[in-house]
Amino acid sequence: MKLIIFGPPGAGKGTYANFLQERMGIQKISTGDLLRKEVKEGTQIGKKAKEYMDKGQLVPDELVIEVLKKELERIGKDNFILDGFPRTVSQAQKLDEMTKIDGLILIRIPEEILVEKLAGRRICSNPNCAAIYNVASIDKKIGRVHYYLPPMPPKKEGVCDKCGSPLIQRDDDKPEVIKERLKVYKKDSRPLLSYYRGKIPFIIIVPNRPPEEVIDRLIKKLEKLKEKS
Ligand code: AMP
Numbered sequence: 001m002k003l004i005i006f007g008p009p010g011a012g013k014g015t016y017a018n019f020l021q022e023r024m025g026i027q028k029i030s031t032g033d034l035l036r037k038e039v040k041e042g043t044q045i046g047k048k049a050k051e052y053m054d055k056g057q058l059v060p061d062e063l064v065i066e067v068l069k070k071e072l073e074r075i076g077k078d079n080f081i082l083d084g085f086p087r088t089v090s091q092a093q094k095l096d097e098m099t100k101i102d103g104l105i106l107i108r109i110p111e112e113i114l115v116e117k118l119a120g121r122r123i124c125s126n127p128n129c130a131a132i133y134n135v136a137s138i139d140k141k142i143g144r145v146h147y148y149l150p151p152m153p154p155k156k157e158g159v160c161d162k163c164g165s166p167l168i169q170r171d172d173d174k175p176e177v178i179k180e181r182l183k184v185y186k187k188d189s190r191p192l193l194s195y196y197r198g199k200i201p202f203i204i205i206v207p208n209r210p211p212e213e214v215i216d217r218l219i220k221k222l223e224k225l226k227e228k229s
Contacts, residue, residue, distance in 0.1 A: 001026060001226055002099060003081040006192065007107030009181045010118035012207050015132050015152075016107070017083040019215045024222065027075050030083040030130070034067040035059060036170075037127035056172050056180030058188060061091055072098070081105075087189045092196070103201045103225050105218065106193070110142050111182065113149070118178050120151070126165040133160075133167060147208045201225060 003026065005013045017028040035053060038046030045067060049059045068085060077099055086092040095101065120136025138149040154161050172181060196202070203221045207214050 001079060001102050001222070001229070002077075003103050003105060003222075004086070004101055004196075005081055005083050005105045005107070006189075007109065008111070008114055008185045008189075009178070010114035010121070011107035011109045012117070012211060013083045013107060014130075015211050016105070016205070016207075016215065016218065017081050018132065019211060020081055020219070020222075023215065023219060025079070027080045028083055029068065029071050029075070029080050029085070031064050031068055031085040031087075032083070033127065033130045034071055035064070036130075038067060040127050054171055054177070056177040056184060058087055058184060061088070061094070064091065065094055069098075086192060089191055089195050092192055101200055102229055103203055103222075104196050105203045105205065105222075108204060108206050112142060113138060113147055114182070115175075115178060117149070118173050119175065121170065121173055122154075122167040123170055124160040124163060124165050125168045126160065126163050129160060129163040129165060131160050131162045145206065145208050148210075149207075150210060152210075 003020075005017050007013055014028075014030055014033075017030065020026045021028045035046070035049045039050045039053070040046070045063050049063055052059045064085065064087075072080075082095075086095050116136050116138055117134060120134045122133045122135060124131040132152075133154050134149075134152045136149070137151050138147050140147055154167060158167050159165075160167055171177070203218065203225065205214055205218050
């Protein structure tokens with residue numbers, strides 16, 4: 001299946017995509033992870049991308065599409081979940097030229113929760129692992145929904161369970177940059193929902209419980225979608 005996972009920064013796109021990769025064997029493609037890898041390796045693309053990423057702004061399309069195409073060639077084009085791409089209508093149009101997407105998973109979550117989750121996020125410093133953890137502890141009601149999101153810490157503080165590398169906070173998970181990223185999301189990325197509505201099926205999730213609980217509902221919905229297609 002070819003899927004997009006969509007939602008504001010901090011919604012949990014990467015976490016859910018990791019679960020789907022493990023549970024359904026759908027390969028995750030995160031343009032953010034791919035760009036962070038380029039930055040860490042000090043490539044030309046990485047040097048250019050860093051200027052935008054550090055400010056919470058979008059990296060120019062041509063750079064993002066170059067890393068995406070490279071990855072699609074590496075992993076094959078039939079079974080993937082795009083995390084963090086497309087982020088603009090022009091990227092969506094380019095994606096349409098490359099392939100046909102089967103569905104969009106939309107993560108709905110209030111901004112108040114996002115800010116706390118982003119501040120608590122820790123990632124593995126090894127770009128080939130990029131595991132995600134969270135030290136925030138959220139237990140509050142917003143409107144009619146009760147958000148109960150306990151921390152997702154590693155077994156040993158500051159160390160990745162999967163590969164043993166040190167955990168770090170992303171440079172762009174600092175409060176000033178978070179604000180800019182949310183602004184960019186509203187202005188450039190949210191219009192994508194109108195672009196895709198009616199074109200491809202939407203699968204909506206409300207992540208008000210730990211991902212281990214929400215993921216089963218999501219997998220059921222995806223299996224139904226798979227049967228239909
Ligand atoms: P993410 O890990 O998805 O939150 O992405 C981190 C940063 O990488 C973003 O704030 C952007 O600066 C950049 N980035 C990732 N994906 C894209 C994209 N599709 N278009 C433009 N910039 C991107």
